[in-house]
Structure formats: C-alpha cells, structure tokens
Amino acid sequence: MSEQPLTFLPLSYAARPPRLVVVAPAGDDWVRWAAAALARLSGVWGCSGSVVLPAGTAGHPAVQRCLARLQPDHVVPYVPTWGTADEVAPGLIQAVVARRDLPDGSAAEQFEEFLRKDRWGAPAAVEADEDAAALRVRLVAGQREQELLHVYGLFDAEDEQSLTPLASIATAPLIGVPQPLVTTPAALAYAMHVGVEKTPYEGTVEPRQWLEAAVRGDESPLLSDLHPQAGADAQPMMSHWAARCIPVRRGYRQARSTMVLGDSPEDFALAQVLRQLHEYVAWLPEGDVSLASFWLFDRRHGTEKLKVTSASLTPDEVRARIDKLWDERGYQLIEPAEEKRPYTVVEPSDLELHGHSMVVLQTAWEQPRSLPASVAPDGSLMAALALAGEVPPGLDAARHRWQVTLTCANHPLPPLPELAAPAVTTADQDPWHTFVRAADGGITYWSHRFDFVPTGASLAGTLAAPKLLWPGIKKILHHAAQASETQLRPSAAGKRTAITERLLGSRKALEALAASSGWQILRLFLPDASHAELPAHSSWKLKSAVVLSWEAITAHESDGWNAAAARTQVDEWTTQGVLRRGLVLGCSHCPIFEFYPLAEISQQYRCRRCGGDNNLAQDRWKPFGEPRWFYDLHPAVLELVANDGDVPLLATQYLRTQPQARPALVGEEFELLKNGSPFVEIDFALTTSDELWLGEAKKTDSLAESPKARKREICKLIDGCTAVGAHRLILATAQPAWADATIDALRQEVRGRRSAGRPVPEVQLLTGLRSKPELSWL
Template sequence: MADEFRFVALRAFARPPRLLVVVPYVEAEWVHWAAAGLGALSQVWGGCAGAVVPASVVAHPSLADLMRRMQPDHVLAYTPSGATVEAIRPGVIDQMVGDLEGEARVQSEAFVRAEPWHHLEALEVEQAAAGLRERLGVNATPEMAQETHLFDDPARARLTALTDVGIRPVLGVPFPLVSTPSALAYAARVGVDLDGAAADSRIPEEARWQEGVTQQASTSLLDWLHPSSPQDTLAMLDPTAARCARLERDRFQAEPVVVLGDRPEDFALAQLANLVHGPCMWVPWPDPSAMTITGRFPRWRGTGLPRVTSASMPPAEVEARMHTMWERRPRAFVDGEEVDNKAFECVPVNDLRTSGQSLYVHDQAWDLPRSLPATILPDGSLEASLGLPAEVPPGLDPTRDKWQVLLVAADHPVPPHRVLTGEALYAQRSNPWETFVRAADGGITYSSHRFDFVPKGASLAGTLAAPRLRWPSLPSLLAMAAAPHPVQSSPAGKRTAVAQRLLGSRTALENLADGPGWDLLKTFLPRQQHPSQPKDAWWALKTSVVMSFRALAATPTKPEWTTLQRRAQVDEWTRQGVLRRGLALGCQECPAFEFYPLEEVTQHYRCRRCSADNELIHERWKTDTSEPEWYYELHPAIAELIDKNADVPLQATRHLRQQARGMRLLVGAEFEILRDGQPFVEIDFALAGADEIWLGEAKKGPALGENHRDIKRELGKLLNGCKTVAAHRLILATAAPQWNTATTTVARQELHGLHTAGKYTPDIYLLSAVGTAAPTLELLTPAQT
C-alpha cells in the first residue's frame, strides 16, 4: 500500500495574505486606534481580505467562531508610528524631544514621527495577538512566526504595499476625520488614509457619515472628501484596486448582515461578518432611519432577509430597536390593506451561519488546474512526490512582493485545524524550514517565498517555495487533533475497515447498507426466520448459517430483484469475498457438518472438528441429492456489522455526503479516544470537509439512553469527544422518525449551559428517519431561560 501511487488533481490559487490586526484599546480613544489600524491595513496589498480587532475583544465569545472561519494567515500586533500617536495624543512628541532646540529638535522630531512608537498599551496588544495566534494556529512554527507586527510602513513589516501592486490611484478617508463610530463605520468600507488631510470646511457631519454607510455605492462620500481626485480613483479597500476578486466556493450563498451597537466588539463583528457571511452594514448610531435596512438590502441575490445582530446588546434589545425603526417606516397599502412585509430578522450572533466559503484571490491566477504524483500511505494519507514549479502571478514582482499559494484537491479536502501546520503537512524527508505551510480554505496554503537559507544571486526557482506536501487522511487528522490522547479503531471500526477493503470503498459499503442487498444478507444471521425459503436450501450450522442460491432467490427484497439480478450480485459478492462459495459437508467419524470454502474442497478433506480424513462422496453432503449443491457463507465481519445495526451510521454518512455541497467529504468509521489507557468515548462516524470536522452518534432507536441520567452521561461523553478533537458539529442520527423528547430536552439544556458559561460548544444537529426516503436534518437550538 505504501508504494501505491496516484495523481492528485489540484486547483491552484494565488492570493494576498489574510491579516487579522490587533490594535490597542483605550476607552476614550478606541475609535482613533481602530482607525489607525485600518489605515495601516489599507496600505497593504490584500487589506480588503483583512480585519482589525481591538485587544479588549480578542476573547469575546461572539467573535471566536468568526475569527476561526476567517482563517487568517497572520495575526499581527499593530505598532503605530510616532506621527500616528501624535495625531491621537497631541503633544506626546514634544514630551519626547524635551528641551532640544534648533536643528537637533527638527531631526529628533522627524525621527520620532517616522519610527515605531512603543506605547504603554503595547504589552496588552502583544499578549492578545500571541494568544490569538495560538488559538487559531496561524502560519507559524513553534520557534517563530513569519510576521508578527503591522507598522504604518508596510515595507517594515515585510508585506507588499498596495501601491506596488495596483495600477490605479487609491484614496481613503483622511485619518484625522475618523473620530466617531459613524465615521469609522464608513471608513471600514473604503479604507483610511493615514497621510491624508481634509480642509476643515469639508469635515462631514454625522448625517453624511451615516448616509455613506447606508447607501449602496461606497464612493460618493469619498468623492466629496476628495473633489480633485481622478475619475478612475478607487477606494483603498476595493478589491479591484489590489488586482483581487472575491471568489465564492462550495456554493457559497451571501447572507447580508446588519450589526447594531457602537462598541469595539460591534466594529470587529461587522468586519468579520463581511468576510465570512457576505455584505455587512454596521449601524453604530442609536436611531437609524426607517429605510436604512430596506434601502441597502432590498433583496441580496434572492438570499432572503438581512439578519440583524449585535455583539454588545442582548437579542431582546436588538429586537426592540428594530421594532421601533420598523414602526416608523413609510406605510404602504394595496387595495386598502396595509402591506407589512418585514424586511429583516433579528438573531443572536451565534445563529449566523452561511454555507460555503468565500475568499479574495488574485484576479488572474486562480482555479488553475495542476497535478502531482502522490504516494498513498498505509493510513490513507497522500504524499506529493514532487513540488509544484514556482510561478509568479501577473503584475507581481517576486523580488519585492509576497503572496500565498493555495492548493485544493477536490477529492481530498483538508479542513482548517490548528494542528495542521508545518510538519503535519510536509512530506517525509522534506525541508520543514522551506516555507510556512498550513491548512486553509479546504486545501493547503503556503507562503510564496522560501524563508530558509537562500544564497545570494539565487534563481527565481531558488527563491520561491515549492514544498512537497502531505494531505492527511481523516484517521491521521483525528489522531493529531486528539493528542496527547490516543485514538484507535473500535471493534466496529475494524469490522468496517474489513468490509470497506472487501467492497473496495466506503461508498460501496454505504450503498450496500442503503440498498436491498443489506436485507438479503441479513438472512445469513443466526436466529433469523426464513419462511419464504425452501427448507432444504439453507442450514444453520454450528459456526454459521449457509445459504444456497435457491434460498437467496426466494428471499423477498425491496425493491424486488429479479433472479438474474440476484445471480449477478451473488457472483459479485463472491468475487469480492463478501460471500464464500463452498459445500456443507459432514464427517464419517463425527456427526458435525461444517462449511468448506471452494478453495479447500478436494476429493479428500479433513474434518475441522475431529481432524478425521474424509472422501468427497455422496454420504458426506447435506442433502440426499445425486450431486452436492453450492452453499454460500457470509464473511464474519459483514455478518457482525449487520448484526450490530451498522446500517444506521452507514446510511447517515451516505445522506450527509449527498447533502454536502462542493468538495467531497472524507468519512471515517467508528473509533475510540483513550484516556489513561482506557476508552472514554466511542464515536460512530466522523466526517471532514472544506471547513469543518463533524462527529456522529447513530442509534436504531429514538433515545441516547434509558433515562435522564443515561442520556446526560452519553451526551457528555460525545461533547467531550468533540472538544478533544475540536470538532465543529455533533450529528445525532437515528433510524426512528424523530428523537424522543427526553433526548432533545437534555441536549438543549446542555447547549444552554455551555453557551452561558462561555465554554466550547459544537453545533448539534438531529438527523432523523435515517434509511427512509426522506431523512431530516435540523439544527438543535439551546433551551431558552
């Protein structure tokens, strides 16, 4: 198996790095610091794909999932220049230069303005950024991180400047004008110019800032601030200005979001929601006009109503504010009846969910077909035998600019997980210091340039990265995610592995479980009734039940199989080893009848019970016929799977894979997680897609346990297992029409308790009526207080 090769079909993308910038938080100055961070981000190529987060809200529970789904490449601590600090805190440079006079004072002031300022809040920013890197597992090694700081000068941070890449002039909101949340809300849409200035007569009023936030176009206010700008000028955060395009993947459906509230967490929420969910409008003023929501989001591509939320206000307050606004709307009447088509819905932040992914890519270097020869490892992982040749995207300079390379394999997704970085994704015998590698966007991404030893005068191929990569299998991923707790296949998982090997794939096994063949094979189990079969066509021996083809042909199936279909299927199962063809023979010295596979049958055979030698003659076979009849025995692993109701998890994963959009899901069979050498939880199935890991529990009946205590204990184990591997969903699957009330009540209470305590909480989905024509999958909501 280790020497087996295949070619991995890849799609290659070039994109700017995604930056998550942590800025200082001072209550009276937080808008200014946020604007300064936006200004530094606006100058970087790919700032449109980044976000700014005040240090005070890095650990805010409403932002954790959004920051994970943003999948930043670098978490940077913002370090402003002296000039920026002077704009926020006038007079600090005077205090710095002290009593210097004349030319010495001029030079000192110029130096302090240009150099990074190590302000009092720097330690808080550093700690917040370091904790966020650890939590998200961004592009770093245990020894170092590639980029750690963002300065007002992009070159100082070894990042590509927007002006180096763009071909059109860009403008943003002059930094001194961003002094209120409303101005910050508009600046977050178009960018901030740290060096820009505006005449006092052109300082907008609050109403104009609010108009700029709520209107469809984002440039009219910018034109007003810069009346002499060229006609082809673009906003600094316009993707077009950075040679970028927003790409929607895995059937991404943009869902508009409106964020209320004027706090730092609302500012961060709006930026992250814009990257993860689609178009977002931040409304930090308390009394929006009646047409604010309906005017900006009448219907966004038919995706439905915009959802209104807040990170600083409870849902009830959001609902009350929006209700007041809606009551002030202009009334519309049709045939004398008032039309009350409510154009929004209020939801908690944790209820924001969008299918698929979106990302900003280089507009001329994305979705490029590539192929690599790969070795299939014993655990199912793939290792590239070669590295892709380095290529430079159009318009970029490899001696000056940096970019990210993304490789996506449609049939082998790599979910973003904090353990999937560095050596976890390098092929064996690779150089782990060649470049920073991690899982992102359903594939593997790495920095374009080498950061190990690069000799002076090296060629282009010698300066750009071309790593040999590894696509981990799901068992390998789960083992790394659960460390230091060992993961091993459960007895059911081992039986499933045998069945998959016989049938050729997990898909074939799932199709067997969901088709008439499962019921047909079920007749091989002991203690089964066979009223439709001829009595002399099957025998219950001591070791197994054997069937003749006459018995299999008489067994009813749904849908019904013809005799020819049954004959072809039995031959296929025999070829695969699911069934073994042979004879039921007795012994001349003991009365035991046993099944002897075809390959063991000769004119002379030895009794399995007493080892007596026998001849293949009329007296030895089971029936009183002139010639013996072929019988079939079911493989023990398949028989045990059927006996243990393994069709439920198999049908569950089959349904989930059919519902998955875009990239194929990786599926894993039953496994156990050990603690202190003993299994503490058994998981019936696992799935991994482009952005999440799902774990599942499958039951034939409608309950996790017999009583409240059993249900709570079993659910606690499952949630603990999800936490151990950092799974994002827990799927509870049942063949019953629905889960019973006791199970759903306990699950809702557990969710509510975890949410209230701010602890790790996976989404719980209920999959019911598994194996029927219409299974249902629904998200379980927490219990309400």
C-alpha cells in the same frame, strides 16, 4: 508505509494576497487606534480580505466564533510609532521632550525627529502584542515559529519586506477616508468599508452622512466628496478591484445580509470579521440613523431577511432599536393588516457561518494543475514531485509576495489549526522551507522560500515549492486529537467496517450496499433470521454460522432481485471475499457438521472439531444426493450486519448528497481516549472543505432511557467534538423522528454550555434513514 503506484492528482490553483488579523491598541481612544491600524493596513496588498481588531475583543464569544471561520494566514499586532501616538493623543511627544530638559535648538529637534519614528512601547501597545500572540496560538496552533519569521507585526515606520504594498499592485489611484476624520464610531463604520488614508483634511462631515455611507458601503458618494480632485478611475483602498482581486465564496446557500448594532469595540470587531464571511454587512452604532434607515431597508437582501445582531446589546435591546428604525424609516408605504418586517433579530452565536470566502487574484484562480502523487494505504496523498514555481500574471517575484492555494476536488481538507506544516508536508520536507498549512479546503503556502537563496538563482530556486501531503481522514483526526492530548483508536465496530470496506473496495461501495436490496440478503445469514419461507434444505444453522444455498439466495423477493441479478451479485461477492463458496460436510468420528470453503476441500479433509481424517463421500455431505454449494458470510461482515451497521452507512451516504459535503472524506467508527481510557465512541466522521463533522447513529429514537443516562451520552458526544475541534455533531436515527425527551435534553445541554461560554458544536438531526431521510437543525 507501503505506497501504491503513482497517480495524477487533479488540482485547482489560485494565487491570492495574505489574510491578516491585525490587533490594534484599545483603551478610551480605541476608535482612533482602530483608524490608525486601518490606515496602515489599507496600504497593504490584501487589506480588502483582512481585518483590524481592537485589543481585548478577540475573546468575545461572538467574535471568537467568527474568527475561527476566517482562516487568517497571519495574526500580527499593529506597532505604531510615537508620531502616530501623538496624533491619537496630541501632546505626548512634547511631554517626553520636556521631561528630557534638552536645550533649545538642534538637539531637541533631533530627539523629537528620532522619537516620532521610534516604536511606541506604551502599555496599550504591549497589550495589543500580547493579545495577538494569544490569538495566534488559538487560530494557527501548530505552525510554530515559521509565521513569526515571515510576518511579525504591522509597523508604522518600517519597510515591511514580507508584505506587498498595495500601491505596487494597483493600476488606479487609491483613495480612502482621511485619518483625521475618523474620530467617532460612525466615521469608523464607514471607513472600515473603504479604507483609511494617511492624509490631512480640514473639512468636516455630518454624523448622519457617516451612517448613511456605512449602510450604503462602497456605493456611497461620500468618498468622492472627500476627494474632489480624484479622477473617475480612482478606487477605494479596501476595494477588491483596487488590488486586482475578486472575492470567491463557496458553500453558501445564498447571499447573507447582516446588520451589527452597538457602539462598543466588540461590535466593531464582529462587523469587521462578518464582512469577510457574509455578502453584505453594515455596522450601525449609536446616532441619528433616520436617513441611513432609508438605504438599509431599501436594499435587496436576497430571499432571506436581514439578520440583526450585536456583540454588546441584548436581543431585546437589539429588537427595540431595529423596530424603531423600521417604524421611523424615511419612507412609508401602505402596510398590510399584518406587517411583514424584512428583518429578524438573532444571537451572534446563531449566525450561519457555513462556507468560506477568500480574496483571490482575478487573473490566477481556479487554474487547473496536475501533480504526480502516491496514495498511501490510509488514503493520504503524497506529492511525488514539487509543484514548479511560477509567477501569477500581474505579479513580480522580485517585489511581490503572495499565497499559493491548491485544492483537490476529491480530497478536501478542513481548515483545522492543527493541520500545519508537519501534517501537510512529506516527511523529508524541511519545515522551515516555507509557511504551509491547510486552508480554503486545500493546502496554502507562502510563495517565497525562507531559507538562503543565492544571488542569481533561477525562478524555481527563488519561489517555494514544498512537497505536499493531503492527509487521509484518520490522519486528520489524529492531528486534531493530539492538540487536546486525546488519543484515538478504532473501535470494534470500526474494525469490522474497515475490513468490509477493504473487501468491497471503498466506503462508497459499502454505503451503496447498505442502501441496496443486497443488505437484506446478507441479513438472511443472521442466526435469528427466519428461514421458514426458504426451500427445504436450502439453509442450515451450524454451530459456527448460518449458510445458504443458491436456492435460498434466489428465493428472496425484492425489487430488481432476479436470478440474473443474484448470479452477478453472488459472483462479485465471492470474488471480493464477502461470501465464501463451499460445502457443508460432516465427520465420521464426531457428530458435527461444518462449512468448509472451496479452497479447503479435497478428497480428504480433517474435521475442525476433533481433527479426524475423513474422505469426501456421500455420507459426509448435506443434504443427501450430489453435494450442493453453500455460501458462508465473512465474519466481519456478519457482525456488521448483526449490529445494524447499515444505519451509520446510510447516514454518511445521505450526508454526501448535501451541498456542503460534496466532496467529503468519510471515516468509520472510532474511540477517543483520555489518559488511556476511552470516554466516547463516535459512529462516523466526515470532513468537508470547511468543517469536521462527527456523528452518532442509532436504530432507535433515543440516546438512552433515563434522563441521567441521556445527559451523560450527550455530554460525551459534545466533549468528543470539542476534543478534535469538530464543527458539527450529527445525530442520526432510522426512526422517523427523535424522541422529544432526547431533543429537550440536547437543547438544554447546548443552551447551558453556550451560556457558560463553553465551546459547543452545531447540532443537526438526521431522521428516517431506512425510509425517507430528512436533515434539520436542532
């Protein structure tokens, strides 16, 4: 593949702790096991951006949907010791020792001491391990074995070298909820906000206090009550500030507040993941919540209403419970005649998850960097030099491990699991060098090298410095399609668009042309265009094409189109090859007139039809008199205009103006194939730093005429989105609105697939492309 000369890639650099998804044992004691896993996670740098899931909960559709947005670096099982298992279920160790029938004395004591530190391998732990392995495949597919070699599990008794202890980063005392207290969902609802500490505790806490604290979160004084000896500078273990980090949220319209009801493991898991995605999240399981409701409704939730949802309760059950909370809240004001409740009940599948969030080191984020890179013909950016290794302020390369995240302002990457090491590193890069993948809108990689590093190596020789590749949108789609054994090829329309893009220089230039008066000029070259108002002999319909003279081009009337503008535009188009300047000449041997480009004209020329030789003389050209220049439109551009190619171009131009799509990579039409046979054609693709969007663009207001054909077209589009992991389907039309029959068919298909637990992209409707574009949700 030929490469263009080197350029400098403007980057933004951030250092951050790794994001973990920790799968804990479940069963009847799932609350205690979740507390034990939280206690272990609370001691790791990055715990504030990580989550604990009870085994079996990741398969819940609501949890699964949210996990896809989390973009974890590692999915690991929590591996407890027998000592922890004995704390969860007292008497386990004594039962094992008794079965051994050891003599009293040192032998029994030594065996018990060994057993307490040994891994607990009961079926519940095996289930957590298997669940983590399955989830790892789903969330970080294509990353092969590198992740396992870096971080395999979160162990109770082992010194995990690949994860940095929180205590080595923190500059203030760390406090959390004592683990013996976390025995109920109410206590867990609070502990997940502040962390769990492996310390004994003899006192008790009233259930109402847990629920109030769960709603108030880090603002609650409960944690300081549990640690009366702690100083004023003590920080909760799950606090971002305790880890010298801050949360960075991008792509959010405004702060989102969410309440999760229900006391099942799935409710806890849903609340855990939503805490990383929304501004304010509280989990409120069963119990006396009258006092908690005061703080719940007293909070300010921005301009949006509080979203109330559940993974285990039906919408009616959720509505009944939250209505009761509102009606019995601890304070009452004089209500208006029509009470406006500050909350709304939503299905978890309808929660907005747009944008992304990451926890970064507060001293090392949004740092500008510049990396020499080359640009491939397909738009991929290849790093010419590795980024020099460096240690962020406040970290120590000998003791700490961190993630490096590099984002390019003009080349976003969606966080697709398929964009792992082979997709985002150059061909000569050793895939075992470090753990590399697409995340957070760019490329992220592990700070340290995996391969052998000799003693006394330099800093640059110790830290990983991979050669990176920012794939273009065609490569992104190719990698995404491979995961579902789907092939991708350009469609006929895509080839025409690609040719026109090359002529104009970029997709943006083509979109600008589609939105300008120049597009109407190009429509004059169509065979069915009306030329009645053009000057006589200024246009000719030949067998091969329609050609226009300068007089015909300047005769077109539109805003901003005058002789000077026409002269500038025509000269630009002829330079680009969009138009060809030439003469209309006849043949002395056969009665045919043809257009001959300027490059083919000389005193003698050969007829294209019969091959006869002709002299350039007066009786050969049209019209009579001195020869007049005519202009012929490039065939690919002509077909693009004839097939209403401006509709998808206007769609992507408008989508670029949306906050989530600034910036974006845009691709032209393509086909998806299964077993070599095409099953759907996609009119455009667009990638943002968070999502991959596919689109269908029509000049009409319907996908098809009959109900059967509409359903077939809708199914093909949704299946196409599923095949490449697209997050959103955009249906665009030049009409002011989509037909009601099309919208009803869409809703029915989306509702049916969601009810069956099948993946469905979010659907947006884009209307009025040639007049007043508007974008709305289905």
